[in-house]
Amino acid sequence: MSNFGSGIFYTILGRYGNFLINLGVTAALARLISPAEFGVVALLQIFTGLFQIISNSGLAAAVVQNNSLTDEDTNAIYSFSVLFAGVVSLVIPLVGLGLMLYKQDMVYLKASVFMMATVYLISITSVPNAVLMRQLKFNILAYTQLLNIIVSGIVSVTLAFAGFGVFAILTGTLTATLTDFVLKFFITNIQWAGIHGKSIYKVKSFAINILSADIIKYLTSNIDNFIVSSMFGSVALANYAKSYQLIKYPQFMIGGVFSSVLVPVLRQKQDDLAYIHNFYTKVNEFVAWISFSVSGFMVVHANEIILFVFGRQWGTAVTPFTYLALAVGTQILISLLFPMFEVLGQTKIMVNLNIVNVFLSLSLMIVGLFTHSLSLFALTVAVGIILNYFIDYFVFNIRVLHSGWRKSIVDVKMLIVPIVFSAVLGVILILFKKFVGEYTQSPFLLILSDGILFLIVLLVAMKLFGILNSLFNLLWK
Template sequence: MQNNAFKIGILFSAMGKYSNFIINMLINAVLSRLLTPSEYGIVTVVQVFLVFFDMLVDMGFGPAVIQNRTLDDEDTGAIFKFSIIVSIILGVIFAFLGHPVNLFYGEDIYVPVFLILGFEVFFYGLLIVPKAILLKKRDFKSVNLLEIFSNIIYGIVAIILAFLEFSYYSIIIGRMIKVLTIFIFYYMKTKINYRAKIRKEPILKIWSFARNQFLFNFINYFSRNLDNILIGRYMGNAALAFYGKSYQTSIYPNTLLSGILNPVIQPIMSEYEDRKDVIKNVYLKVSRLLGDIGVPLSVFCYFAAKDIILLLFGGQWNQSIPVFQILAVSIWIQMISSSTGAFYQSANRTDLLLISGVQSAIFNVSAIIYGVYLGTIESVAIMVVISFSINFIINNYLLMYKVFNSNFVELINALFKPFILGTIQLIIFFILPDLTDNVFVNLIFKGIVFGLGLVFGLIITNQFKELTKLIRN
């Protein structure tokens, strides 16, 4: 039952993630050539605040609704009604946030932008409970098909508006239409008891879980977004755009691989809340799978950074290349670390998830502040990678020792062969020259070499059949 649920969930999750990856890559490739780095920097600044308010309006209710098996229709209806009130309040606050943001960044452009996106915050809040209900029912098909369709709508709108010289408004209006499309679908798809009255009992049922999840998200937000806030404030919109493109590109592999697993893990593994051994075994298998791809991919992205950035975004983004090289070192860390939250949730240990978020925030914030103090986006990237590495060790200590009552030996054993694969790639690319000045030809060549090197590594480490079996099971 567990294997079948995983297979079905991952199938549709993979379909959604890979399709959206291709769609977003095409959209970004076009928009990066139509908009300037400064215009992208403005969007990145707004995105920082938008993510914060999306987190506030979520309140941790999404994962809490999935985890709690005692909620009935009356309960979910009451929680949804409560989310409407929260969405209205936060949407209005966001809409009037443009003035203080103008003062902070010394600009005079954010007032109308925040006014428009206040509606996005409102509609995003209305999606939390319906989406959680669909995921709880394991309707991964509907959720992922909607993501594909809404991204296509966003791309069409944004590109048309960019051609019509709407500048950064092309992205902002496109996002607004995207979230409205998703809201309409969920409203039609999900059967929520809209007549249910707001009661405190359903909120209390999920509050302990939701509170810890929300506090983790709150702390994690600042540790993950402080770099964007400070770079935009002290280095300017253009520097922020270069850094943002590099960071965005470095998390693409995370989106493609761990991103297809994470939405599936908690809805399925929550049934094994009292079987920590089952959850641990799945975590080690997931870590091995992500490591087998992530460690070699980190090496590939480091050596192919120039070709990747210039091909995706064009020559005006060449200042993103050294930053992407630095961040590429942490790709495998980000991939494995991003999956840990779902296992904390599955084990109903959001208290430890919160502790993990606190220590992560301390290291990330300290590293980012020091990187900004050094004065370059490259120094910020270096400090971020160092912080990610420290947090990876501490986070897995909490998971292996405190949640699973195990130790690091099992995790090290799971990651030993992935590091052999990474060493093979390092040797190959260290001696591999560029073929031509054509970035497309170089990237194709390096991609083929990477693929052959990965297969060779899997064979000599006796993982080829093992990995095939792991994916199948």
């Protein structure tokens, strides 16, 4: 098995195990904790996620991508990250204080203290995590990921049963991040080495561009939460956040499996554009078949998915989720595209693209805001994701791979077949769902029955079109 194949195997093991455990934990917590309490966490995460990106400062990505770094450089970068993350994390309680005064609720300040510790631990674990990726130790990354979600789930659900509410979620997350840090710190044997300007300088430009791109992407993907919270209220935010959380799962489980492996595996091929183009095109085509089909499945079964995962109290999240699910296919493909900019060191172009994405997404959100409908607002968010992908795809092909317009159009045409197939598959699933619905109204059984049919039809189609053979060659050669 190739390094790429090994990476995919262990990443699937970690991510899918994480998903299944997290699905059970989320379903339990959704029944034990109210939407309003989830809204507290969702609002704070808008800010803490940004501080987490800043405290990481693009260093982890630089450690993975840069082939010239020595162990001494890595230790120096880690030392810098520990100090910088500490300074940034101290700002989080100030945000909690501001929210407490604005919302007139002490819970925001208390929760911010938990999140401060969590963000700091995540940030100082990023460089050890990058070292493991650089060394292609995907097995260790998978096993620690599974251990962390188990620890988090046990703590969160236990405390939720005991009536700790929002602090059950926060304590579970904090415990898991502490476990993750301790394990990876000792496994990598990373050392405190003081801060050396020479080592930081090696990754400065790349890290700054990654940091800028990550901040812009984060603002793009979270400004909708802020708008919903301000204009529609905390309960609407909880419904919207739950909907958005569900459409992120396919990105995490499908796109994330490949994107997390691409940079460490392809970094040795940075100067071979022909190889990079061929490799990316094959991976992108395979993922497109799955991602667009999953998008269709989620649209057809939006009601059943919401009811099964979160319960009937979250029924108002069904329509926003349906609209957001339309963008799942392109959202997954975007997660494959941006790591390719990192592989080839074209992070400046990536930053500029993200600025364009922000303006387009924000413009569409403003249109959605004027509809005074949470569901239509979700639709404008979905349209923004779809348009941004095709803009980014053409820029990558033309500016980075130097493919030209004709070649780029030919490449994008490969998406037509999987898009058409997903539409046909959606019709089949609707008809089969109606048939099964005559015998049961159980959300679980409806999802299960259509899910089995979905897998069979998708695998047969991918085999007939030669997509599975193409992937097999990538995994084993």
